[in-house]
Amino acid sequence: MTETMIAVIGGSGIYEIDGLEGAAWTKVETPWGDPSDEILSGSLNGVKMAFLPRHGRGHVHSPTTVPYRANIDALKRIGVTDIISVSACGSFREELAPGDFVIVDQFIDRTFAREKSFFGTGCVAHVSVAHPTCPRLSDACETAAKSAGVKVHRGGTYLAMEGPQFSTLAESLMYKNSWGCDVIGMTNMPEAKLAREAELCYASVAMITDYDSWHPAHGEVEVADIIRVLQGNSSKAKALVSQLPKLLGAERDDCPHGCDKALEFAIMTAPEMRDPALVAKLDAVAGRVLG
């Protein structure tokens, strides 16, 4: 058994969480630079919890400049076992309405201006992201959302776009009609890929804020509308988070889906050819397999 530590990565509109016992903001240093902000750590119902505002308090980082590698490394470094992402998203389906939550389980990664891996020259690794979210953690999010009285949909494909501009009408229609996507956002990639490389369970809660730009009755997406919906959503997200500790418990077994063993057979570079500097940087992320 391992001690559980649940981290919440809060997206747009969520810059703190209340109710943690012994809560303190702490700066965590990583070999990949500074995380988005200090990390708030404490406990809830006897379970260790951490919170990291993805864009930083005051919303400093754009989706492109969020330091995704530093964020995931920092969470792993302080002992996090499970990451719940909470994100504002546009919807491609009439029935996924603003105010609803979707427990996303697939992604299409259209981002192109971000570092997407901890590995590279001198230590090459290939992990599977066929199933990029953890079903055990997603189950907990679904149950937590229902207990918090949130309208929640299970499963959906999240189109991760580079941004920061929203999509054109042609893009929105293509993602919806040709690619069959359910929601759109700018941040869950490469975050989910990096969490998998770091052998952390990851689940994603998409808070629907708008119909992107495809919906004839809703016009184009605007930040003012998103903020209005987020103001209603943030108390729902906090209620969801407060249910998680009792669902996940203070101790956990190995992940039944193998998220915590993702690197077991992933590293290709021969031990004698590995770059010692890169191996040193991988101490938190891949120390289990690199020794």
Ligand SMILES: CSC[C@H]1O[C@H](OP(=O)(O)O)[C@H](O)[C@@H]1O
């Ligand atoms: C404020 S609208 C666009 C912005 O909101 C989402 O951020 P997050 O995923 O961190 O909640 C979206 O991905 C964009 O970054």
Ligand SMILES: Nc1ncnc2[nH]cnc12
């Ligand atoms: N329509 C949209 N596109 C991309 N990111 C979003 N975040 C919230 N709404 C969005």
